[in-house]
Amino acid sequence: MENNKLSGHIPFEIEKLQKLQYLALSANNFFGNIPSSLGNLTILTTLYLDHNNLQGSIPLSLVKCENMIDLDLSENNLNGTISYQVIGLSFSAISLDLSANKFTGVLPIEVENLKNLEHLDISENMLFGKIPTSLGSCVKLEYLAMSSNFFQGVIPSSLESLRGLQLLDLSKNNFSGNIPKFLESFIFLKLLNLSYNNFEGEVPTNGVFKNISATVIKGNSKLCGGMPKFDLPVCKYNKPKKRKLTLSLKLIISILCGLFGITLVISFLLLFFFKRKRRESILNNSQNLLLNVSYQSLLKATDAFSSTNLIGVGSFGSVYRGILGHDRCIVAVKVLNLLHRGASRSFIAECEALRNIRHRNLLKVLTVCSGVDYQGHDFKALVYEFMTNGSLDEWLHPISRTNEVLEEQKNLNLLQRLNIAIDVANALEYLHYHCHAPIVHCDLKPSNVLLDDEMIGHVGDFGLARFLLEATECHANQSSSIGLRGTIGYAPPEYGLGNEVSTCGDVYSYGILLLEMFTGKRPTDNIFKDNLNLHDFVKGALPERVINVVDPIILWEREGMETRTNDTHIQNRIGSPKILECLILIFGIGVSCSMESPRERMNMIDAVAQLHLIREKLLRTRIRGERVI
Structure with a gap:
C-alpha cells in the first residue's frame, strides 16, 4: 500500500493478520506512534514504514519478529534513543534504515548482534558518542551511512574487518584523528565520504584514495598530502636542521650554558627555601x-x-x-x-x-x-x-518572602544553567572514573549542588556515598539488602526494587536534575500523576514542542533594557534555530540519562563531552550576533 495518500494512525488491529510476512506502508501520510501490536506479527520478514509522519520511539515489541530481515523506518519524526533491545534484535536483519529521524543518544554496542547486516543507515539524526568497536563484528556490511549526526572520536581500528564495504559515509560529524590506512585495502569501496569533520594528518594515496571522484574529504582543514588533485598542502615534517659550529663557538656556548645552569640551580634553591618558609607559616596559621x-x-x-x-x-x-x-x-x-x-x-x-x-x-x-x-x-x-550563592535549588525554585523588602529575583539564564550542568557532570565523571575506587554519590539533587561567588557548581553532601570495589556494570538484577538510597523523584527506579547501587544510579539522578534545571519543574511536581513523570513529560515534547517544556523564566529572561512584555521579540529569541537545537540536545541528554533501564543510560564521559559541544555551539551563536537567553 506504499505511495498512496493514506493518512491517520496505523490501526492497532493489524495484529490480527497473523500470516502477514510483507508489509509496505511507505510514502503515505500516516502519523502517531508505531503500534506495538506489530510485534505480534511474528512471521513478518519485511516492514517498510518510511516516508511518513510517524512519531514516538521504536516499540520494543518488534523484538518478537524473529524472522525480520528488512526494516525501514527512515524519513519520519521518530525520536528517543535507539534501544539496545531494538538494535540487538534477535532476528537476522539484512537491512536496517533509521535515517532522517530525530533519534538521540549513542549507537548501542549490541549492534554486534546483527551478524548478517549488509545495509545500515542511521544518517541525519542527532546521535552522538563514539563509533562502538563492536560494529566491526558486522563483517557482511556493504553500506554504512552515519552522516549528519554528532558522532566524535577516531575511526576505531575494529572497522578494518569490514572489508566488504562498498559505501562508507561518515560526513558532517565531529570525527577527529588520522584517516586510517586500512581503508586503502577496501577493494570494493566505491564511495568514501569523510567530509566536514576534524580529521587531520596525511591522506592515504592507495586504493579508493586514488579516485578523487570516489573519495570526498573536503571540510577537514588539517589534512595534508594525498593525491595532487585533492589540492591539499604538502605535509610538513619537523626535521632538525644541522648547523656547523666552529670549535671556538662551541666552547663559548658550553661555558655560557654552564654558567646559566649554575645560576638556575642557585635560583631554584633560593626559591624553594622561601616557598617552604611561607608554606610552613600558612600551614601553622x-x-x-x-x-x-x-x-x-x-x-x-x-x-x-x-x-x-x-x-x-x-x-x-x-x-x-x-x-x-x-x-x-x-x-x-x-x-x-x-x-x-x-x-x-x-x-x-x-x-x-x-x-x-x-x-x-x-x-x-x-x-x-x-x-x-x-x-x-x-x-x-x-x-x-x-558557598556565597547558596544551593541550585534556591535558584531554580526561589521562595517568595512576605513582609520583607523584595530582593532582586534569582534567575539563571540558559548559559548559566548549562555551565552549572557541566560542573555537576564533571564532578560525577571524576567520582565514577578518576578516583582510586569508583564512588557513587547516591543523593544527587539541586539542594546538594552549591554555587560559589562565581556561580561555579560544587557537588556536596556525601552522607550516602558508596565506594565500589570495582567498576559495576549497570545490570538491573543485582539485589541488595540495603534500603532505598537517595531522594524520591531523583533515586533511580532500580533502587526501589532493592538493586545494588551503581554509577548508573547517579546518571539517572543527573538526568532528572538536568531536566529540572531546564524545565523549572521538580520531579515531584503536582502535574506528575497518573503515571506521568518528568522524563516522559520532556520526551513527549521533543523535538517539535520543546518550547512548551522550557522553564518560563528562561523565556522571560531580561537582557539590557529590553522589556518583558515584548512577546514578539521573545518569540524570536527562543525561536532561533541554533538555540532551539541546543535546547533539544540538552533535553535529549537528560532523557537519555534518565531512561528506566540502567543499560540504556548514557555514561558521564559521553554526557560531559556532549554538553561541552553544546556550550561551544551556544557560544558560537553569541559570537554570530544571536542573543543567548
Missing part, C-alpha cells in the same frame, strides 16, 4: 584555625547554633553559617543529628569519601569535629567552604 576546631569554637562561630545562622536542614543534620578564628573565616558547619538513625554512619561515609577526593566541582571540607558537647552527649560536625 591554618592548623591553628581549623585543625584544632572544637565544639566550643563551633558554638562561638555560629552564635550557639542560632536559628539566624541556619542555612539548611538535611536528612541527617542542620547546616549553619559560622565565622571562625581571628581571621574571621566564613564557613558552613554541618551538625549531625545523632539521634537520627544512620546519622553516625552518614558522618563516617562523608569523612571517608571527602578524605579521598579532590576536584574543583566538589564541595571542599576544611575539617571535622568529633567530640562531646557541654551536656556530655556525642557531637559530630563537618566544616566546609562557605
Whole structure:
C-alpha cells in the first residue's frame, strides 16, 4: 500500500493478520506512534514504514519478529534513543534504515548482534558518542551511512574487518584523528565520504584514495598530502636542521650554558627555601584555625547554633553559617543529628569519601569535629567552604518572602544553567572514573549542588556515598539488602526494587536534575500523576514542542533594557534555530540519562563531552550576533 495518500494512525488491529510476512506502508501520510501490536506479527520478514509522519520511539515489541530481515523506518519524526533491545534484535536483519529521524543518544554496542547486516543507515539524526568497536563484528556490511549526526572520536581500528564495504559515509560529524590506512585495502569501496569533520594528518594515496571522484574529504582543514588533485598542502615534517659550529663557538656556548645552569640551580634553591618558609607559616596559621576546631569554637562561630545562622536542614543534620578564628573565616558547619538513625554512619561515609577526593566541582571540607558537647552527649560536625550563592535549588525554585523588602529575583539564564550542568557532570565523571575506587554519590539533587561567588557548581553532601570495589556494570538484577538510597523523584527506579547501587544510579539522578534545571519543574511536581513523570513529560515534547517544556523564566529572561512584555521579540529569541537545537540536545541528554533501564543510560564521559559541544555551539551563536537567553 506504499505511495498512496493514506493518512491517520496505523490501526492497532493489524495484529490480527497473523500470516502477514510483507508489509509496505511507505510514502503515505500516516502519523502517531508505531503500534506495538506489530510485534505480534511474528512471521513478518519485511516492514517498510518510511516516508511518513510517524512519531514516538521504536516499540520494543518488534523484538518478537524473529524472522525480520528488512526494516525501514527512515524519513519520519521518530525520536528517543535507539534501544539496545531494538538494535540487538534477535532476528537476522539484512537491512536496517533509521535515517532522517530525530533519534538521540549513542549507537548501542549490541549492534554486534546483527551478524548478517549488509545495509545500515542511521544518517541525519542527532546521535552522538563514539563509533562502538563492536560494529566491526558486522563483517557482511556493504553500506554504512552515519552522516549528519554528532558522532566524535577516531575511526576505531575494529572497522578494518569490514572489508566488504562498498559505501562508507561518515560526513558532517565531529570525527577527529588520522584517516586510517586500512581503508586503502577496501577493494570494493566505491564511495568514501569523510567530509566536514576534524580529521587531520596525511591522506592515504592507495586504493579508493586514488579516485578523487570516489573519495570526498573536503571540510577537514588539517589534512595534508594525498593525491595532487585533492589540492591539499604538502605535509610538513619537523626535521632538525644541522648547523656547523666552529670549535671556538662551541666552547663559548658550553661555558655560557654552564654558567646559566649554575645560576638556575642557585635560583631554584633560593626559591624553594622561601616557598617552604611561607608554606610552613600558612600551614601553622591554618592548623591553628581549623585543625584544632572544637565544639566550643563551633558554638562561638555560629552564635550557639542560632536559628539566624541556619542555612539548611538535611536528612541527617542542620547546616549553619559560622565565622571562625581571628581571621574571621566564613564557613558552613554541618551538625549531625545523632539521634537520627544512620546519622553516625552518614558522618563516617562523608569523612571517608571527602578524605579521598579532590576536584574543583566538589564541595571542599576544611575539617571535622568529633567530640562531646557541654551536656556530655556525642557531637559530630563537618566544616566546609562557605558557598556565597547558596544551593541550585534556591535558584531554580526561589521562595517568595512576605513582609520583607523584595530582593532582586534569582534567575539563571540558559548559559548559566548549562555551565552549572557541566560542573555537576564533571564532578560525577571524576567520582565514577578518576578516583582510586569508583564512588557513587547516591543523593544527587539541586539542594546538594552549591554555587560559589562565581556561580561555579560544587557537588556536596556525601552522607550516602558508596565506594565500589570495582567498576559495576549497570545490570538491573543485582539485589541488595540495603534500603532505598537517595531522594524520591531523583533515586533511580532500580533502587526501589532493592538493586545494588551503581554509577548508573547517579546518571539517572543527573538526568532528572538536568531536566529540572531546564524545565523549572521538580520531579515531584503536582502535574506528575497518573503515571506521568518528568522524563516522559520532556520526551513527549521533543523535538517539535520543546518550547512548551522550557522553564518560563528562561523565556522571560531580561537582557539590557529590553522589556518583558515584548512577546514578539521573545518569540524570536527562543525561536532561533541554533538555540532551539541546543535546547533539544540538552533535553535529549537528560532523557537519555534518565531512561528506566540502567543499560540504556548514557555514561558521564559521553554526557560531559556532549554538553561541552553544546556550550561551544551556544557560544558560537553569541559570537554570530544571536542573543543567548
